[in-house]
Amino acid sequence: MQEWNHPTKIIELDIQQIGKISLFLTIILSVLLVFLNSVVHQDFSYNVSWFGLLFFLVGYIILIVLHEATHLIGFGVFGKVPWRSLDYGFNLKLGVAYATTNEAVQTKAMRKVLILPFWATGVLPAVIAIAINSPLLALLAAWLIAGAAGDFAMIKELRSVDDDAWIKDDPELPKLYVYEEK
Numbered sequence: 001m002q003e004w005n006h007p008t009k010i011i012e013l014d015i016q017q018i019g020k021i022s023l024f025l026t027i028i029l030s031v032l033l034v035f036l037n038s039v040v041h042q043d044f045s046y047n048v049s050w051f052g053l054l055f056f057l058v059g060y061i062i063l064i065v066l067h068e069a070t071h072l073i074g075f076g077v078f079g080k081v082p083w084r085s086l087d088y089g090f091n092l093k094l095g096v097a098y099a100t101t102n103e104a105v106q107t108k109a110m111r112k113v114l115i116l117p118f119w120a121t122g123v124l125p126a127v128i129a130i131a132i133n134s135p136l137l138a139l140l141a142a143w144l145i146a147g148a149a150g151d152f153a154m155i156k157e158l159r160s161v162d163d164d165a166w167i168k169d170d171p172e173l174p175k176l177y178v179y180e181e182k
Contacts, residue, residue, distance in 0.1 A: 004104055004168050007177035011157040015094055015174055018150045025146035033126055033138040041133045052136055059140050063125070064097055067117040067144060071099035074113035079105030087171060096150075096174075104166040104179065107158055114155050118148040150174060 081103040122145035129137035166179040
């Protein structure tokens with residue numbers, strides 16, 4: 001593959017700003033999804049228990065792992081990168097989990113990679129939560145949807161980039177390197 005030395009554009013996100021947006025969305029979506037679940041099922045009673053709290057914490061960790069794993073699947077399926085090029089972990093300094101590849105992918109594929117976890121770990125659990133009347137799962141879904149704020153910020157920045165441009169993900173920071181044909 002081509003050497004990627006001089007990007008034509010660098011997209012860098014402000015992690016502090018994304019955190020504020022995510023917190024705001026977490027609160028709003030938590031209230032909305034739990035309320036929607038209550039309205040659909042005409043059940044406005046909630047039971048808070050230690051088991052429920054433990055279930056929420058374990059579920060949140062599992063869904064975060066699935067969120068990042070879904071990015072990896074997206075890189076493989078949409079970006080068609082080799083599986084050996086994928087990396088996954090936690091950046092303790094930034095307080096975020098990450099999934100990345102050391103290969104460049106085209107913009108149209110990167111958009112799909114970024115949006116996939118929103119559907120798989122946010123919207124799908126929200127639909128299931130409402131279908132089975134689970135306020136706890138609705139709350140988890142709200143947190144995961146809000147947690148995709150960084151992904152949506154990247155997608156927003158990629159709107160101005162040509163579909164056929166190549167994107168390289170930074171392995172450590174919320175940053176994308178854009179390589180466009182001149």
